[in-house]
Amino acid sequence: MAQEKEKEVEVQSLTAVTVRFAGDSGDGMQLTGTQFSDTTAIVGNDLSTLPDYPAEIRAPAGTLYGVSGFQLHFSSSDIHTPGDSPDVLVAMNPAALKINLKEIKKNATIIVNTDAFDKKNLNTAGYEANPLEDNSLEGFKVIEVPITTLTTNALKDSPLSPKEVVRCKNFFALGMMYWLYNRPMEPTLDWIKQKFKNLPDVADANEKALKAGYYFGDATQQFTTRYTVEPAELPEGTYRNISGNEAVALGFVAASLKSKLPLFLGSYPITPASDILHFLSKYKNFGVKTYQAEDEIAGIASAIGASFGGSLAITTTSGPGLALKTEATGLAVMTELPIVIVDVQRGGPSTGLPTKTEQSDLLQAMYGRNGESPVCIVAATRPNDCFEMAFEASKLALKFMTPVILLTDGYIANGAEPWKLPKPEELEEIPVRFHTDKETFQPYGRDENLARPWAIPGTPGLEHRIGGLEKANITGDVNYSPENHQLMCELRAEKIEKMKKFIPDLEVDGDESGDLLVLGWGGTYGAIIEAINKSRAEGLKVSQAHLKYLNPMPANTEKVLKNFKKVLIPELNLGQLSKLVREKFLINVETLNKLQGLPFKSIEIQNKISEILGGKNGN
Amino acid sequence: METNIDEKEVKLTAKDFKSDRDVRWCPGCGDYSILAQVQRTFPNIGYKKEDIVWVSGIGCSSRFPYYMDTYGFHGIHGRAPAIATGLKVARPELSVWVATGDGDLMSIGGNHFIHTCRKNIDIKIVMFNNQIYGLTKGQYSPTSEKGKITKSTPFGSVDYPFNPASLALGAEASFVARSIDREPKHMQEMIMRAAEHKGTAFIEIYQNCNIFNDGAFTTLTDKETKADSVITLENKKPMIFGKDNNKGIIIEGFNPVVVDLNDGKHSVDDLLVHEETDESPIRSFILAHMTDHPGMPTPIGVFKQITKPTYDGGVAKQIKNVTEKKGEGTLKDLLYTPNTWEVS
């Protein structure tokens, strides 16, 4: 433990801070970031996170492409994004510094692990001279800490090997940051105890490293200011910090409980969707069956089998997997069985950018199947919205006997934020009725929503056959007649259109008409809201609406859009919603497209708004 | 064997399993016999009609579910084992069957097939092997012999066929059997055995496609030749075949050799005794590969049957155990975990 000594510490109160932890992919930065976020949530700040990690699990040490980062924005007021540019960068090595330097604020604080700034690491990162020594960091507030040495000193009595000891340095850095931002260590200490309960030496070492970091902050003369960020004024309620992937998982379990149907997940591991499989496989005592299939196709095929058997059946994947599920999705369309397909979008095409975010699967979801093959498409806007949209997707699939594609993306799937928990009794029931009456049974008979009856194996007298061949309406017999095929194609499309009656209207934030509406969809919500708020603060008049239902779109969409002179659609693709909107409503739209594997910064949208409305650019 | 038939219930007959759809296979197709033997056997497999599901892929064989008056699912090419797996895992109390062909199962569905076997999903896979693509009009299939001349291989195919029994054994299927469309009694017995087996059961049925590959199995079905070309596997019995039961199989090294029981040098006691339940895969592999050697008879019957826990059973058991330990989960448990905080 560092020697405690008296020093003058100024305490400064901030409203919002953006911190970025960065290091080698083996440095444990994701863990450090997650711990800092969880603790920050518990002390009551609003927060939003952006994990940004390479596709390689352990990229060669010290390389630029091996840098793993975790950004966290926390605040005493309501926030919507992980922050455009960090105020503080914790750089565990030269590569982490180099990669992130252009991202951080001009006067940002940089805490560096000086031990990692040796010749070898500097070379690997492509530095000719040590940036800590050549004034290239002028303007930044650089705090140099020999984190590795201090960690090793603190753990000199540990039975762990020197290599394992060095691995604890992320906890030292975390402890230091806890001190700096006045956060309690207890949540992390509890977590360590729980996580390493079978490895007492590791638990002990991590605990010591964390405390050593904290006390180092307290003792060192390098830190003369400590910061506080007061709890945010969030609406009353019980909260927990949640990532999009976990929220998706919970949404489906909740839908299973409310529909009284067992939940079945057929899935194949794929970044960044695998966490949904991990979470769901824990809920055995909720009757959840998770099937890790041999491939993406078996993932959805097994879900279709389970749906035929009467389960709430889902499959989870990312873009390349959705491509593989194409034919089977068509089978679910043809057999009119309820399934939910979750696509956690990532950069494409092909393997693309597995760990980076994008919104480029909208058109694949919409059109990526043979034949006229309409499905319902919904999209979640932020991590905590994933719960509601998974629940909603289940509800629609079951009500209309149809596949529903739920689009999220790598950013909201891995990002986390506080979530105000719904009261169990407030969640609506999802009524499901299996058909059991022999007299009235027609496999492709239809209710007022055009949904066919769900008659599951085990029901006496209702033995029937369905499949991928065209079906005669009502009887469900195989039928190739020209009139019937046209009718069925139209019915399947009409069924999706009928959902409009059950989905909420598109809401406009701001004036109902005017010069500019910013129309977003899915995970860009936070960045758009922040851009709108800032634009308004600069005196610009701009309205905003966000689509969560992409197929069908809400009934009032056209009316909303036509009340504005211009519509701006920012999306992380080359203009996919723009295409749909132009085609559907015959209006022109302005586009703002970003394909960098990263979410929008609010400033990028704000600048575009300014440009359109003739305001001045932000910076 | 598990049975869920109420004693008092009316006994079902083959007719009860006939659906009201016209059967549309080519006249003379071996598929008719398979359908008839299934319909004859099913009243006795111990399941109510409504608890039986036939799942299929694409191909002539995959029209099978339409003709059975049970629940049926005509899937997409190759995916029947995956669809059936989802259904069985979700509903372990059902009797789930897959009707498939050599193209459907060995080619496009190969991956699903081997993983179904590996996981020991309790489904029954009946593969109609006609060694040709019928529904797409006559291309060579993954079980066609090398050198096969078809529309897509006018100069003869240059690749090697799969040996389905060997593939199933290699994928650790717990039940592997073979029968022939022209052996109705034998086929019924194999279907019954598969029905009784708990775990993945694979039956390969040699099926004549009289349109595109007529006579592929003639030596095995022709009265004149069949006795010398087919050997029927019977558990714990020495391996005897031939018109006058005058031939037998012995093992030399790891190779099967045909011996004449009348040559004065060999007796029944020297012959290989069939052991279906042998845990070691060696015997069953030797049997599966007998078809590689010219002059060796083709075995029909059960190559292997072993008992091991099923995947679907394992899933159900885990759910039961965890639920007993933690109690049935409620919405409150789901949402209100220990890491929450209050804002007031």
Ligand code: SF4
């Ligand atoms: S094409 Fe061959 S396999 Fe298909 S139905 Fe006709 S005879 Fe049978």
